[in-house]
Amino acid sequence: MISVANPQAQVVALRDEINTAIAAVLDSGIYILGPKVQQFEKEFAAFIGAPFAVGVANGTDAVRLALMALGIVVGDEVITVSHSAVATVSAITETGACPVMVDISPSHYCIDVAAIEAAITPKTRAIVPVHIYGQPADMLAIMALAERYDLKVVEDCAQAHGAAIGLQKVGTFGHAAAFSFYPTKNLGALGDGGAVVCKDAAVFDRLQCLRQYGWKTRYISDSHGVNSRLDELQAAVLSVKLKYLESGNGLRRAIAGRYSEALQHSGIIVPKIREGATHAMHLYVVQSEARTELASHLASYGVATALHYPAAIHQQAAYGQKAALSHTEYLYQRLLSLPMYPELGDAEIDQVCLGLKAWNKE
Ligand SMILES: Cc1ncc(COP(=O)(O)O)c(C=O)c1O
Missing domain, CATH: 3.90.1150.10 (Aspartate Aminotransferase, domain 1)
Incomplete structure (x- = not known):
């Protein structure tokens, strides 16, 4: 049977390179948030065309932490779609905000911009458009609307690594963007992984604290945070796969x-x-x-x-x-x-x- 996805096929094709990358991590003695993660973050940010990328544990956390870093809190409303992986809505709920699901365009399957505007209330704080199946949402119209209503935008790019509008890659339109490296994704790890991409240095700083217990410096938390780190093995594998x-x-x-x-x-x-x-x-x-x-x-x-x-x-x-x-x-x-x-x-x-x-x- 020809399967719908086959993450093993790429591992077979890149076996030697992946083995070498894994061996280097094994020998390094550093297994979480080390030089391989930093290297991958730089490479991935450069690929997307954004100043910053922060490696996290998975794509769901990437959506959640992006919203948290942009100031979304309990009681806020966040507009998104119902046509997505459950993870999109789960991540919004995890922040304490209320997800408000709106309809999609019947031809492109992404969020309907008119439906976003119709759903805006005084509590609305953010929009999470999903580039579903790899199809870019109508980001120019969404960003214009967000500016008009002073809303934050987190692009859910879990299915859209490398998708673009004109020459601009998705992930660079919103205030932040979330990527998943689940093994079947266009860029997949050999386990869970994710990243948040952003433009603003203050958001980048907040994300770095948020993903590790709110630590400002080691063992000292300035703010509430979670444990959502990318490990060295996954980062090393992702650096190999990014080239392809x-x-x-x-x-x-x-x-x-x-x-x-x-x-x-x-x-x-x-x-x-x-x-x-x-x-x-x-x-x-x-x-x-x-x-x-x-x-x-x-x-x-x-x-x-x-x-x-x-x-x-x-x-x-x-x-x-x-x-x-x-x-x-x-x-x-x-x-x-x-x-x-x-x-x-x-x-x-x-x-x-x-x-x-x-x-x-x-
Ligand atoms: C659109 C979308 N958003 C978010 C996620 C969550 O990613 P992860 O499975 O890495 O948590 C996925 C992946 O399943 C997805 O397809």
């Missing part, structure tokens, strides 16, 4: 091109890329009213599919919200993810395309 991120994203886009071509005249709706944007193609997600049948059809060709996600967050018990989100709810009956990772071989891509072309023709 841009080429990996290119391969993802080429595979997406092959799928979209195979789906011409199929009645299946393929991903629509925002004009002027570079999609990171973390996931290739199609829309079909017959997605269950499509999934079975592809399975008969040895092609796995997945749902991202099986239930909208506003309809889940933990984060239920009464207001209906019509585009989100409609799309949750129709979206289906196809295999997408850079190491997919030609024969596998051909096999997926064979299955796609045969849809509706049997």
Whole structure:
């Protein structure tokens, strides 16, 4: 079966380099927040085009700590989407703020800017747009709105390492941005990892304290903080993999091109890329009213599919919200993810395309 994601494939391809990087950490005797983390933070910030990056334990913490560093506290309202990983909303809730989920654009799947404005109340303090599947949200409109209402913006870039609008990478538009290095992400660690990227030196300082018990200096806490550190092994692996991120994203886009071509005249709706944007193609997600049948059809060709996600967050018990989100709810009956990772071989891509072309023709 051709899987939807395959983090092991990159490890196999880069095994020698990764082994060397791991051995260097083992020999160094430093295992948490050491020189490898500092080196990776610098490299990652440079890749994104931001002045600062702070390594943290995972992407959920990256969203949470970014909000905390920007001053979001108990009782504030934070506007985001229901169409995301639960982590986005969980992170907002962890700060004590109230997540307010709004609808998405039916064509690009990212937060609907008009819906943000309609949801703003006197308690609103921040917006968390999600670059879902690697598709950049409409950041220029979101930042203009944020400025008008004096709101902070934390970009959730967990699925969008290297995505851009024009020449500007996502993660550099908002006041801060959160990245996940979960193993299946476009830049994935061999375990958990995350980073917050920011422009402001004061926010950078706060993040460095926040991720380690609020320490201003060792053992001395100036403010409340948490334990959310990146370890040396993950940072060393991430530095190796970062060198291949841009080429990996290119391969993802080429595979997406092959799928979209195979789906011409199929009645299946393929991903629509925002004009002027570079999609990171973390996931290739199609829309079909017959997605269950499509999934079975592809399975008969040895092609796995997945749902991202099986239930909208506003309809889940933990984060239920009464207001209906019509585009989100409609799309949750129709979206289906196809295999997408850079190491997919030609024969596998051909096999997926064979299955796609045969849809509706049997
Ligand atoms: C959009 C989004 N936000 C946040 C996260 C959380 O990242 P992590 O799993 O590293 O905590 C993820 C990853 O699952 C994600 O896809």
